[in-house]
Amino acid sequence: MQVEDILNQPIGSKLFLLGNEALVRGFIEAGVTVATTYPGTPSSEIGNVLHHLAKKADIYFEFSVNEMVAFQIAAAAASTGVRAVTFMKHVGLNVAADALMSSAYVGTQGGFLIISADDPSMFSSQNEQDNRYYAQFAGLPLLEPNSPTEARDMVKYGLKLSEDLQLPVILRTTTRINHVRGIVVLEEVESKPKKGYFHKNPRQFVPIPSYAFHMHPLLLQKLASARSISETSPLNRLEKAPLNTDFGVIASGIAYNYVRDALNKWGLNADVLKLGFTYPLPLNLIEEFVSTHTNTIIVEELEPLVEKEVRALAQQKKLSSTVIGKYDNTFPRVYEYTPDIVEKILINLMNPGQIDNPLLQTPEFKLPNRPPVLCSGCSHRATFYSVKRALQEKGIKDAIFPSDIGCYTLGIQPPYHAADYVLCMGSSVGTAGGFFRATNQKIISFIGDSTFYHAGITPLLNAVHNKHQFLLIILDNFTTAMTGHQPHPGSNIDGMGEDAPMISMENVVKGIGVDWIKIVDPYDLQASTNVIKEALEHPGVSVVISRRACSLLEARNKRKTGSWKKVIINTDICSMCEICIQDFSCPAIFKTNDSIQIDSSMCDGCGVCINICPTGAMVWEE
16 A cells, blocks of 8 residues: 555545554545644654645645644644644643643634544553543543544544534544554545634633633533533444343443453453543443443543543442442553453453463463664764763763653663663753752763754753753754654754755754854764763853764665665674674674674664774775
């Protein structure tokens, strides 16, 4: 399948789409005008697909500098009456939370959909927060799909719901929904206006205290309307068991699939209330369901949000059903669910005689340990090596390394151990100031180029103004590498694939007031080491921009031009000192019983190992 098929295939075509690709198809079918994001896994592929299709689909798409800006752009667009979407990973919604909370009061004119891609089990994130809480916190309707088809459908449903209620709507996915594939049958594309008109209405759009005073009661009225809609929404449906049963299961999101599989696979008899419109919950529908079952089992990943409401409802209405979920420790409250987890719990509850069935036993075997590593040729490795050398040469043994969110967080791994403290995007700069004021240790912070534009500028401004002292190393590889090489303000293209002005990082740093700035090529180890040593002596904020293109992008260019040179080892003069392995840790270099070898299939040809080899055994292949 070509990515263009998502746009070009005729109505009725069946495509095998990722959940993220299905969401894009939903944008197209719903007639979305504006879509914005800051890339973050598991939502990244949504932006990657739009980057290819937006212009042809007549959608304005933007890789914004961060999630707050992305949210603001989409919200303003929707206020003119057009349909707009902003999407981001779960922690990105933290960045946009200020605007999110106000948007509930301000409302919208056109459909405004907020997609939060949560990450249970933290496959690519610093936490596994459950962003369904944001729907309750802000007072916004919440939808949860269980498949690519439902993801596409909920985009259209959510935008229509947003227009009907004049409220933004949150669509919450999880990693398994974003990255699962399923058949999606293409449907008609709605004809929607691509340009709106902003009708000035300060009482709606300007929440000064006197206006906001009246907005809160209006929001509660809208939520009451949303609850009424939820009661009859096709996204919430009852699935009756073939036989009468004392067991009822309430499930949402990917957990519903696991419930359905377990019931079918093991012949378990239970009615199922499948919830897709999960805030406000359809309390009348739930009350009727709970009241007709002796046992009500709640299956939801992460926090017990639905369970808490069901328990409160059961207590308020004096329902006799036993509610089973997380509060009684039947289901885990951490990490993503799997089919095995759900089926074992359901069998234990509904047919415990089967719990010893051999088919339920998970075989014990150990997988090879494969920790994540920086790619062969990654310029960050060379930077870390130079930092390590500089500190050794200056006799500094207790430097603190605040780090940030990006590939370079892998500096935490040996032999560099170059990540001591990480909170969030941009925290490497802000926390450096805290360490400076609280210790006498040297501080070297690491931040990537995209992260710097996203969240590093403001704390650097703060550091200069408040006379902090630390070294900030900006690892500039010309791209948002970790999430798939999306452009950022320092790139020469934008989200639409058009030429864009490149914002000079060094000019931004100078404009903030930093008076000590040096740019180095990380592959030049000696020059980098010398600059870092010099920077450590500066009585203030010093900034080193370690600049070289991402090795994966370089590899593409080498393939195109046929200019790929490899490094080999002259085993006759190799002393087996293992500096290339123990100190530099390139994944292409390995040790056999009697020699050091380079895996030519992994060698990037960066040549840095030639510079670190003390015997000159590393040489270019002829």
